[in-house]
Amino acid sequence: MSEVAQICSDLIRFDTTNPGAGERPAAEYVAGLLSEAGAEPVVFESAPHRTNVVARIPGDSPEALLIHGHLDVVPAEPADWRIHPFSGEVVDGCVWGRGAVDMKGTLSMTLALVRDWARRGVRPERDLVLAFLADEEATGEYGSRYAATRHRELFDGCTEAISESGGYSVQAQDARVYPVAVGERGTAWMRLTARGVAGHGSRPPVRNAVAELCHAVSRIASHRWPVRLTPAVSALIDSLEEILGERIDRDRLEEEAERLGRVGTLFRAQIRNSANPTMIQAGYKVNVIPGSAVAHVDGRFLPGLREEFLETIDRLLGPGVTREFVNLEDGPSAPMEAPFFERMCSALRAEDPAARPVPYVMSGGTDAKAFARIGIAGYGFAPLLLDPGLDYLGMFHGVDERVPVTGLEFGVRVLDRLLASPSPGVT
The missing domain is CATH 3.40.630.10 (Zn peptidases)
Structure with a gap:
C-alpha cells in the first residue's frame, strides 16, 4: 500500500x-x-x-x-x-x-x-x-x-x-473539468423563536406559538430565491460553455444544471441564496399549547449578498417570530486573476493533459x-x-x-x- x-x-x-x-x-x-x-x-x-x-x-x-x-x-x-x-x-x-x-x-x-x-x-x-x-x-x-x-x-x-x-475531476465529454474554488457562500445558521400564550389544547388559542413558527418555517422553505450571478459563477459558466462547445441558457440555469448532470452540480447551488429548515422543537404534551416554539434554519448566501439575504429572511419571518444567529460568517473570496490561481491550474494540466481547470464557488463552507x-x-x-x-x-x-x-x-x-x-x- x-x-x-x-x-x-x-x-x-x-x-x-x-x-x-x-x-x-x-x-x-x-x-x-x-x-x-x-x-x-x-x-x-x-x-x-x-x-x-x-x-x-x-x-x-x-x-x-x-x-x-x-x-x-x-x-x-x-x-x-x-x-x-x-x-x-x-x-x-x-x-x-x-x-x-x-x-x-x-x-x-x-x-x-x-x-x-x-x-x-x-x-x-x-x-x-x-x-x-x-x-x-x-x-x-x-x-x-x-x-x-x-x-x-x-x-x-x-x-x-x-x-x-476543489481540484477534483468531473468528466465532461472528452475533457475532465477540475473546479478550483475561489470562494464560498456565507453562512447564517439561525435559531427562530415564536412566543405565544400557553393554554389547554382543547380551547381556542390566543396566540399559538407552534402555528406561528410553522407558518414562518413554511414561508422560508417555499421561498423562491432569485438568481444572482456573481463574477466567479459567471466565469465558471463561461468556461463550461467553452469546454462543452454549447450554450448554457442563463435564463433557465436550474434546468440547465439538471440537464448537464454532474457538471451542472458545479453551479446549481451557487446561483442563489438558500435557507433550509433543519430542526424544530416545541411542546411537551399533546393537550397543552406551549408558550414557545423553536426552529433552526441553515442559511447560505452568496458573497456580497448578506444584507439582501437577511432582509428577505426578516420579511418571511413576519412579526411574531424572532431570529438569533448560531453562526454568521461572510462568504470569503479569492482572486481568479492571480498568479497562484494559474499555478494551481498548471499543476493539474501537467499531471492530466485532459484537465480543464475552471473557477468555482463552494455551496457550503x-x-x-x-x-x-x-x-x-x-x-x-x-x-x-x-x-x-x-x-x-x-x-x-x-x-x-x-x-x-x-x-x-x-x-x-x-x-x-x-x-x-x-x-x-x-x-
Whole structure:
C-alpha cells in the first residue's frame, strides 16, 4: 500500500466524530508523522481533547502559503454502510470510511508529500504552514477560529491558503473539468423563536406559538430565491460553455444544471441564496399549547449578498417570530486573476493533459472563513483524479464514503508540482 493510502486509512480509524470524544488521538498521530519528517509541530488545545496541530516547513522564500484541513468528521451510522465507516479498509481500489473525502484523504496527501520531501531533501518554494484543525464540522470555535485568534503568530507571512472542496475531476465529454474554488457562500445558521400564550389544547388559542413558527418555517422553505450571478459563477459558466462547445441558457440555469448532470452540480447551488429548515422543537404534551416554539434554519448566501439575504429572511419571518444567529460568517473570496490561481491550474494540466481547470464557488463552507478574517485568501484545492462513475460530491456527509488510492497518489503528484521549489535543495 502506498504511504498516502496508509496514512488515510490510519486517520479514518481514529473516530473523530463531531460531536464526540475529540480530535486528540488523530492530532497526536499527525504530530508524530510531522516530527519524523523533521518538522517541529505545535500542538495546542482550545478545550479538553479539542486538539490542533500547526507546523511550518521552511522554504526558499519567507512568504508563506497555508495548507489547512480538519481532523473532525460528521457522524456515521455503521448499519447504513457497506463497509464499517471507521475501518479504513482498502476495497475495490478505494480507501473506505468516514472522512475519506471530507477530509482525511486530503490531509494524507499533505502528510505523504512532506514526508517524501524529507526523504529526498526537497524544500518547498516558499514557507508552508500546515494546520490540522478541530471542529470544522461545527463552527470552528475550537479549531480555526481559535487558531487564527489565539495563535495568530503561527500564520505570519501567509497570504494565500489551500484546503478542501476543489481540484477534483468531473468528466465532461472528452475533457475532465477540475473546479478550483475561489470562494464560498456565507453562512447564517439561525435559531427562530415564536412566543405565544400557553393554554389547554382543547380551547381556542390566543396566540399559538407552534402555528406561528410553522407558518414562518413554511414561508422560508417555499421561498423562491432569485438568481444572482456573481463574477466567479459567471466565469465558471463561461468556461463550461467553452469546454462543452454549447450554450448554457442563463435564463433557465436550474434546468440547465439538471440537464448537464454532474457538471451542472458545479453551479446549481451557487446561483442563489438558500435557507433550509433543519430542526424544530416545541411542546411537551399533546393537550397543552406551549408558550414557545423553536426552529433552526441553515442559511447560505452568496458573497456580497448578506444584507439582501437577511432582509428577505426578516420579511418571511413576519412579526411574531424572532431570529438569533448560531453562526454568521461572510462568504470569503479569492482572486481568479492571480498568479497562484494559474499555478494551481498548471499543476493539474501537467499531471492530466485532459484537465480543464475552471473557477468555482463552494455551496457550503470551510475553515477558510476564519483565515479570511486575518487577511489570508483561501482557495479550494485538494486535487483528485476520480473515476467518472464515482459521485464525489454525493459522498460528503453521505454513506459509503471512499476515495480511490490512485486519486490520492495523483493528488500528491499535483501538490508536489505546485509547492516544491523549482531547484530542490537539501534541507
